[in-house]
Amino acid sequence: MRTIPVSQVKPGDQLAEDVLTKFGSVLFRRGQRMTAREIEILDAFLIPSVQVLDEGEELPVSVVEPEPEPTVSPFQEAFDRTVRTLKKAFDAVRCGEPIPIGELRGNLEELLEHIGEYHILSPSGEKDRKKAEDAVWRSSVEVALTSYQIAVHLDEISERERVQVALAGLLRDIGNAKLPLHILEKPGKLTPEEMEEIKKHPILGYQLLQPIAALNRGVKLCALQHHEREDGSGYPMGVTKERIHPYAKIVAVADVFHAMTSDRKYRKAESPFVVVEELYRQSFGKLNPKIVLAFIRRVTDLQVGTTVQLSDGRVGDIVFADRREPTRPIVNVGGVFVNLATERNLYIVKVISRSPTP
Template sequence: MAFVSVTQVKPGDKISQDVMTQKNNLLMTKGTVVSERDLEVLRAFLIAKVHIEGENGAVELAENGQNAENQSAQVSESILAFYNAYDKMIVLLKKVFSLAASSGTIPVLDIRTCVETLISHIGEYSIVSFRPAKYHSQDYLIHHSIKTSLSSYTLAKWLGFTQKDLIPIALGGLLHDIGSSKVDSTFLMKSSALTSVEYEEVKSHTTLGYQILKNVPGFNEGSKYSALQHHERLDGSGYPLRLSGDNIHTYSRIVAIADIYHAMTSPRMHRAAMSPYVAMEELSKQAFGQLDPAYVQTFVHKLTQFHTGRIVKLSDNRIGEIVFSQREHPTRPWVNVNGKIVNLTLERNIYIQEVIQ
């Protein structure tokens, strides 16, 4: 192991000891393979030197850190299992959408089994920072559906729903857009504004989805209603039925929040991905009348509850560390940038663009 200047560190080098900030928060973990982004972070936090594995690094690890290495291997296996389950879900969901488009039989047992397997690795999923290993824009709807499923399950768990509801809510999130399989794909992938006629066809995915699912055995009614009602709003401004208040199923209220969040934070054909923090601010605005305010409050609170120490990129491209946040303004914390505190509550023209670590 060598203790070297950051100026000597190259992409591909391996960190052999945790790197801490001046505030004693973890910046980079032991075992990190350094990337160009990591070098940028190290420089931003004025880290002068780091421990890098040399030619004898493996020997030293064996001598001093075998337990840590074993733990790291276990974590890696757990993460790998999650991504493998996610990839299998991609394959299955593409098949399901294809069957739905041709009015084929929906493989209920396969879907439930795949969802339960993916959920068993939910500990490796982060709503804010998860990125699929492989992402193609033409597969947006598939990825969106899976992430909506995982986030709906997570939110429902935060809200205290029991096990009998959790998997049905996850299934509702997974298949909430199944009706899109019968919508002209050129409208769904269009990079410019939709015409009124095109928009009406896209909106029909809600009723089409319910028609696909309503006679499928083995699905909870709430899961089916998630397809029909996820665009309904509490004030009656949504579609397709302009339902309001308690007429909107509980599952649909949960799925709506996850659906909106991931629609905003995922890259689309017509725009780049939105910052998670900006998306949370938008959800909070919609909680005044359109979305369930208690559910939104829980969602935002939980996503920001433990973000102190998180490394973020601001909208002006500066990199900093979240050091404090007020409960009243969870999406606008204080960020330490090179020793200077940027209070986003006061500096409203700046926002968190990206979560780095």
């Protein structure tokens, strides 16, 4: 095994170690034999040198370390605790008892201390071990965290207000606690009559939160307005952008994203990248464009180094993400660079693993 400058790499040379880009993603795997095209790619990515095997040398067998027992991170503990308290809040409403706002806020503030561990593309982690009936609660906590991260990118939302924005996301659907369980838990699509019942939850939520002095006006209006749209096509009031509170505009974006990227009883989850494209389309009239762009920036920040599956079944690592087209990065598939910005028939359907936090 020897290290040589890229200028000395010849077709047929076999890599002894993985070659990484400056972003830390894998460009070529150990064991791959170089071709003229792959040597050009090494030059294009300004790779100074690589390790190759000597002639006749065998690739050393990798020693696989035993995986440690899974541990629950402080983020996951705080996340699960917030989920449990949110369920308690809904139960309290159904029993006619006060909503435990102080406990909810305390749990949320503790969770926000670990916001750096939250990733929109793989938000709550370990979803497979969660019971299916917890999905709605996890989604509400994810909406709260995503709303907080969007607020960080908006100058008009002060640092002090960010927790209130997160609380608005957490409590946006509290009105559902006043709806019949047979509608909320129906396994199939709702009838038009049932949908009209569901559309009452914003008003019911606003009525529940209105007397609570510990909540500011934005949190209460968010419960009422998070399904309103800038062109007046939303519900329950059909108001236009001038009358929608900023908190509700933020939470609306997070709510649409998590609704579309979560499994439902009557449909499968969409790819987050496909959903971002849909959000971008909705920013022309329905959702606030500035807030959508702030959200897209957050998604784009997480792309480079992420392993994804394309619509044709191939798997590769994102090596470049253009903020102008955040859902259409360049993906390295076994040394072949697929530019989704030009190959419009392809798209990302699944995130296999996210890039490590810098």
